[in-house]
Amino acid sequence: MNCKICNNHSNSFLESTLFNNEQKVTYYKCKTCNFIQAEEPYWLDRAYSSAITKSDIGLISRNIYNSNLLESILLHLFPNVNKCLDYAAGYGMFVRIMRDKGFDFYWHDDYCENIFSEHFVGSLSAKYDIITAFEVFEHLPNPTETIEKLLSISETIFFTTELTDNVSDFNSWWYRGEISGQHISFFHTNTLQYIANKNKLYYYSFANQTLHLLAKNKIDEQALNVFLHPPQRTIWDRILRRATAPIVKPRTSFLTSDYNAIIKQLNS
Ligand SMILES: [Zn+2]
Numbered sequence: 001m002n003c004k005i006c007n008n009h010s011n012s013f014l015e016s017t018l019f020n021n022e023q024k025v026t027y028y029k030c031k032t033c034n035f036i037q038a039e040e041p042y043w044l045d046r047a048y049s050s051a052i053t054k055s056d057i058g059l060i061s062r063n064i065y066n067s068n069l070l071e072s073i074l075l076h077l078f079p080n081v082n083k084c085l086d087y088a089a090g091y092g093m094f095v096r097i098m099r100d101k102g103f104d105f106y107w108h109d110d111y112c113e114n115i116f117s118e119h120f121v122g123s124l125s126a127k128y129d130i131i132t133a134f135e136v137f138e139h140l141p142n143p144t145e146t147i148e149k150l151l152s153i154s155e156t157i158f159f160t161t162e163l164t165d166n167v168s169d170f171n172s173w174w175y176r177g178e179i180s181g182q183h184i185s186f187f188h189t190n191t192l193q194y195i196a197n198k199n200k201l202y203y204y205s206f207a208n209q210t211l212h213l214l215a216k217n218k219i220d221e222q223a224l225n226v227f228l229h230p231p232q233r234t235i236w237d238r239i240l241r242r243a244t245a246p247i248v249k250p251r252t253s254f255l256t257s258d259y260n261a262i263i264k265q266l267n268s
Pocket residue numbers: 003004005006007008030031032033034035
């Protein structure tokens with residue numbers, strides 16, 4: 001089998017099961033970019049009988065965590081960002097929270113109902129300053145195609161997917177998704193670096209590699225360092241710095257203006 005990322009030969013390296021041992025699956029691992037892919041996934045209809053798997057009880061805390069992290073990164077490193085798209089945005093909770101925080105986010109999802117951001121539907125033919133894609137890439141049957149599509153409408157893509165870098169036992173790794181059968185593409189740092197090189201992008205990761213960034217423009221080194229390695233502060237530092245530390249002001253929320261616009265639309 002050829003690697004779906006770099007097109008080099010990918011060796012079969014594990015035979016295992018899905019859906020509580022009901023279905024067999026073979027995984028292939030690429031020696032060049034370390035990408036791991038499941039065999040051609042014929043079981044996806046079963047895996048997606050409900051768009052958001054019933055066992056995903058982490059949905060709310062993940063949205064809160066991701067929105068706080070993104071807010072902090074955008075305020076410090078991308079202060080002038082305007083239109084943003086959340087790709088495969090699910091119920092639209094992340095879009096709503098980001099709008100509450102003053103970021104002009106829009107929703108897009110081919111498979112899920114938009115519950116929380118109904119009035120802010122984005123399009124894959126528009127351009128965006130930033131795209132976010134949380135817990136998406138591991139679901140993709142054709143990751144290269146999707147990533148290149150996203151890069152055609154934005155130069156900056158933030159995404160999450162668990163990396164295989166420190167996984168010693170892939171078979172029992174929780175992220176393999178034995179029960180749901182939805183995860184079929186597994187990335188390594190080398191895979192992401194390969195994608196970055198191929199598309200002439202910079203690759204960064206944040207928060208212990210929980211958030212990744214592919215970007216056309218290099219992030220200012222100094223700003224990045226201050227953000228990634230804030231100076232250790234003693235209590236005296238803190239007292240002395242309080243007067244001089246640069247303060248990043250949160251943005252003005254869209255909550256009130258969105259509410260007024262929606263009410264006006266509903267009344268007309
Ligand atoms: Zn490869």
